Amino acid sequence: MRFSEPVRMSEDGDHSPVWARSKRRRGNPFISLLVTLLALFGVLTAVLGIKEKSLAEGGAMMDGWISSAVSKVKGEAPKVADQAGEAAGAAATRAGDAAQAGAAAASDELKKQ
Structure with a gap:
């Protein structure tokens, strides 16, 4: 009589049955994050499509959100860069003064000796 592989493995004393294994194979965490983000995007699209009664209008609403965020970042980026440059210049001046x-x-200590 031939037994299937799981039965032979369960009768073997060194191995546990295939269905009783506690080790789970985990995938790549980056892929899991990407799939989760895509699922959230899909749910958001579906909800906005239902709310606006059209997927095109829901997509237009999301496009408006994205374009306003991009324009805000583009408008504030030069100001933030100028502030960072001024802060770096001030830090360099203080470091030079301390040095x-x-x-x-x-020099004074060496002259005393």
């Missing part, structure tokens, strides 16, 4: 003060203190 100069340290060098002067070291």
Whole structure:
């Protein structure tokens, strides 16, 4: 009498049955995140399509949200870059002053010896 593979594995003392294995195979987390985001996008599209009674109008609403976010980022990016540049310049000036003060203190210490 021939037994199937799961039966032979269950009768073997070293192996547990195939259906009793606790180890789950996990996929790539990036792929899981991507699939989740696509599913959320699909649900949002369906909800807006129902609300606006047209998928085209729901898509237009999402396009409006995206374009307003992009224009906001484009409008604020130069201002933020200028502020970051000014902060970096001020930090460099303070670091230079601190280095100069340290060098002067070291020079004075060497002159005393």
